[in-house]
Amino acid sequence: MPLRLPPLPALRFFEAAGRHQSFKLAAAELNVTPSAISHGIVGLEQALGVELFVREPRGLSLTPAGGDYLSYVSEAFSLIAIGTQRLPNNRANRTIALSCAPTLASRWLLPRLQSFRARWPNANVTVDTSHRQVGFPVDGFDFAIRMSRAPVAGTAWTRLFGERLVPVCSPAYRESLLDEQGNLDLRRATLIHVNAASEDWQAWFDATGTTGATDTTSSAGTNGIDLSDGLRVDTIQLAFEAAAMGLGVALGRRPLVDRDLANHALVEASPQTIPSTTAYWLVSSESVDRRPELFDFKRWLLTEAEHFDDSPAVAAAGLDSANS
Numbered sequence: 001m002p003l004r005l006p007p008l009p010a011l012r013f014f015e016a017a018g019r020h021q022s023f024k025l026a027a028a029e030l031n032v033t034p035s036a037i038s039h040g041i042v043g044l045e046q047a048l049g050v051e052l053f054v055r056e057p058r059g060l061s062l063t064p065a066g067g068d069y070l071s072y073v074s075e076a077f078s079l080i081a082i083g084t085q086r087l088p089n090n091r092a093n094r095t096i097a098l099s100c101a102p103t104l105a106s107r108w109l110l111p112r113l114q115s116f117r118a119r120w121p122n123a124n125v126t127v128d129t130s131h132r133q134v135g136f137p138v139d140g141f142d143f144a145i146r147m148s149r150a151p152v153a154g155t156a157w158t159r160l161f162g163e164r165l166v167p168v169c170s171p172a173y174r175e176s177l178l179d180e181q182g183n184l185d186l187r188r189a190t191l192i193h194v195n196a197a198s199e200d201w202q203a204w205f206d207a208t209g210t211t212g213a214t215d216t217t218s219s220a221g222t223n224g225i226d227l228s229d230g231l232r233v234d235t236i237q238l239a240f241e242a243a244a245m246g247l248g249v250a251l252g253r254r255p256l257v258d259r260d261l262a263n264h265a266l267v268e269a270s271p272q273t274i275p276s277t278t279a280y281w282l283v284s285s286e287s288v289d290r291r292p293e294l295f296d297f298k299r300w301l302l303t304e305a306e307h308f309d310d311s312p313a314v315a316a317a318g319l320d321s322a323n324s
Contacts (some may be wrong), residue, residue: 190248
């Protein structure tokens with residue numbers, strides 16, 4: 001007797017909505033309307049005879065039954081995706097799908113992809129910079145690059161490199177910050193803040209002990225700076241562009257800001273540089289080692305990242321934990 005299965009389109013709607021905890025985000029991912037998601041899940045609930053979601057004015061959440069059912073549905077879709085990838089002569093085997101933040105993609109990844117394509121010309125790479133969670137392998141991604149303080153259980157995480165934070169601004173703007181003795185006076189500066197950054201000016205001031213006017217021989221300063229003032233933007237890319245336009249001083253993140261420093265669009269406003277407490281990690285699906293093009297891409301990416309990580313011991317620890 002054949003197994004009775006709920007409607008598969010409705011299950012896909014349920015999996016995406018349960019993962020995002022949102023009909024709207026699920027609709028955007030699946031290229032349908034939120035109404036279609038809602039109606040599909042209502043039909044699924046009626047077919048199953050159980051309520052899967054709690055719908056409240058403040059948001060959407062899974063019921064206990066819905067949460068339990070989601071784990072089975074997600075695993076089923078994962079098995080289908082893995083089985084599809086392992087089919088012989090599957091065209092998808094020649095595509096490498098990566099999720100990555102926009103600034104890292106444009107400033108670090110894309111300039112290096114030509115070297116990968118030169119060595120593996122038949123491997124097609126897809127880069128997705130949308131801000132959304134990635135489920136392996138249901139969403140069709142092979143890799144994601146994420147910023148975190150440590151690996152997250154459940155997937156394979158390998159440390160790529162950490163950032164170093166240094167104040168940057170345009171050459172002309174830096175000149176305007178020098179006092180009569182030629183010392184940098186940050187009290188004159190407009191600080192450019194990135195709202196979404198996990199570490200910003202507060203971290204730099206705390207680590208360096210800088211509170212105001214500084215010179216190159218001392219990190220101590222006089223007169224505090226109000227960190228609530230300044231220009232606020234929502235992306236690192238926009239902060240760098242604002243600094244290059246002379247709108248203030250941004251907290252540069254190396255290696256992302258290296259290109260601007262090399263072409264002198266930006267200069268270091270202060271020589272004091274601090275390591276970030278977070279790092280970029282490569283998150284992999286379980287099928288990576290079974291597909292030669294994915295294995296080659298991962299190995300290439302880790303080789304590229306070695307040049308930017310000044311904490312090899314930490315990197316090795318991350319690699320060991322991710323492969324354990």
